[in-house]
Amino acid sequence: MNATVDLPLKPVSTLPGPKGWPLLGNFTQINFNEFHAQLERWADEYGDLYRFRLGPAEFLVSSDLDTINEILRERPHSFGRRVALERIFSELGFNGVFSSDDENWKRQRKIVITALNSSHLHQFYDSMRATTERLQRRWTRAAHTGETVDLCDDLMRYTVDVTTQLAFGIDFNTLETDGPIIQTHLDKVFPGLNRRLGSPIPYWRLFKLQQDRELDAAVAAIHTQVKEIVAQCRVRMRELPALSQEPTNFLEAMIAAQASEGLQFSDEDIVANMFTLLLAGEDTTANTLAWAIKYFIELPEEFQRVRREIDEVLGATQVPMTHQDLVRFRLVEAFANETMRLKPVAPLTVAESKHDLELAGYAVKPGTAVVLLNRRIALSARNFSNPETFALDRWLEKGNSDGRVHNARAFLPFGGGPRFCPGRNLALYEIKAVLAMFCRNFEAELVDPSREIEELFAFTMSPTNLFVRIRHRA
Template sequence: MATASAEPLTTRKVADLPGPRGLPLIGNAHQLTPSRAHLILEEWAKELGTPFRFQIGSRPVTVWDDTELCHMIMRDRPYGYRRYAPIEDILKEMGSNGVFSVEGAAWEPQRKLVMQALSIAHIKAFYPTLTAITERLRIRWKRAARRGSVVEMTDDLKRYTVDVTSALAFGDDPKTLEQDGDVIQEHLAVIFPMLMNRINAPVRYWRYIKLPRDRQLDRSLIEVHRYVRLTMQRARERIRDCPDAEPGNLLDAMLRVRDAPGSGITDDEVAANVLTMLLAGEDTTANSIAWALLYLTADDALQNRISQQSRAALAHANVCPTYDTLKLLDLCEAVCTETSRFRPVVPVHAFEPLHDVVHRGVHLPAGSRMFFLTRPSMLDPNNFDHPDEFDPERWMHNRASEHRTHEVRAHLQFGGGPRVCPGRHLSTVEMRLVISMLSAGFVSRLAVDASTIQEVAAFTMVPSKMPVRLTLRH
């Protein structure tokens, strides 16, 4: 694997790379429909090869599909590279510049706090609450099955992940699964699409004029920040009532650090991490499970096999009864992992070097914008045998042949390096819980033609809809 220092100095400039034809002043901005941006970049990669460049206004962006280079950059963060700068700028503007987007020296102390809340030990201790929330989801789906109504899975799964994230990280369960109508999840759902729009906007028009969608975002941000501050207030009341108790969640730990003399941490920084956790916990896992249903509902044999394995593991329980039992549900997680090869929730990783570098013979000045496509490497036959086949077994420990082509490093769903996703273990636990509960208790059928479900880039990549009809499994 070549590094910046090992590259020859006889290099090309970014301007020498091939690129789609653009327009003066705006470049290719008019061609990059925000909701289809990842698909357009993938189409250009097929046509032009990689690396190629495109323009947002006067700023060029290079596009790559080099897995090893992506890993190298991830290992060298946050001191050699940073995320695409507009991400931090826009999240800071929205009051959510937390551990996901914060850069430089501010990242490490925030990372330590978040890792405490999402550690395996903490999730084990939290497991009874996890099963209780999963049972609420089962009851909601059981009512829908008895009514014969169609379930919009993306909505219900986001309610579930909001409840889980809130209870684990903040000790505060909003119980959105037991409500209809105005819930915090509906306001969170507004933020990600607008985040995508603003990150890619060539001009920050909303600072001068507000469109209806900008006013809707402002209203949702007000409600979400009000929810966050109320959550912080309740946490402070818990700490006041039991000042000697060990912190029971992320928010308690952050507030104790913030309130310590000379901490240098503000309430605004605490609130930003609360909102970051809500957004990240609500969106990525929910959509990973929702996409898995696209494949699970279309394959009766696979659905029945997962049902049998889940029923054997759960025994007489409706939800996986113990943390240790989760190890019997590898196939449930494998379905979600295999799904993410075809439908990556994170289809593009975006970075900027902090110093001049040379990669693959291309000189990139500090601050150059680099986009890495994740799907091409996951569908490359050099990385996976029969990559066009949906085969969850390829992720099982007992797969048929240990000599099959199976390059796990090509799967970048949780990122890598020091800033690998801190919530990856919680995400896999939720996948096993939900898929096993669903498969053991219900038969699932997609309620529309699968071809009508579109990929939508809304910061993460989400399904346009996932309506499923459930019947009780006897």
């Protein structure tokens, strides 16, 4: 990819792609609930670089390993997030580290990285263990009553409880609470965002449909809750001034930085980033866990292999007692990796060009969105042997010495480059802790095995119909 254009380059209009309509482009050919799968199917038909249109917006789609890695690395200079995304996030009042760009992004990123670094995670482990034990109690109850468990719902309660404790110092304890919870509002946000991002025109700025009113109401409810948390934190920090010197979580760090020179955050920034962490930390980790438990149910031999490792590491205990236990889980990590290779909750990334540049011999104008099909490269035989097979061993003996292909550059569940997911370590902690607790204590079966579990795309990719019955371990 070159910033300076010195060779005769082909116009992107000559790229292959599905034929669209005048004005609407390919809008009517896409079911946005399976956006990723449609783009993957078109890639099978049109190759590693093709184009499509949503109204006036031109999209290029790449499944070329080098191009994808290069674009991820070239942020924030040559590529950024979509300007449309930043605008939609701003309208909803959560333009934080995920959606912002350039200097604004840099100063927010710094503080998020610090809040989620390993030393904070180690100190936090006891709280996380207590939350894992709550989930264990919830599932013990379900095993006694035989009730149907909505796996994604339970796991989202877990991830919200963990994120809010770590990042805001607040314990919602949604795992042990009935009645309205913040997740019921959060659940509406990603599908709403997905709809708006796919819309060829921003009609909601002129009039609102029922779905827009619901999205606005959900966002308003979350804002109210988040603002209350900020107010409580300010009171705590006034009572304990030492917290300003040594903040113990992300929220305290942002409030403390508000006062410090050079790193000023507005009240809006604080609320936007709390919103961002809630959204970024909830669905992603919960859905990855849900996909992993689906594979536990489908692959009993692998399940038993993982269970043997967990039994060995945990000894007499029911959940991992320290963060060091998590480090010893090699098979659990392999299971998580294989789940994320086949069912990444972020199967694609969208980047927007910031200036004229060359991409694979084509002239790309500023403001062109390039969709990077991260999952497709992980499912290519060029990058992983027997790519469609769930194979734990590929993660245990990496490398190509025995003729197997294992290309780490094609495994991008957490993105890559300077905008790499800062929550990866936290996510892996949660995934390992919950999978270990599950294997050690429980088994599960689908309530209705005849209902297919499908991929639903709503900004992240989640499994549908994952209703299970949980039993105590035989």
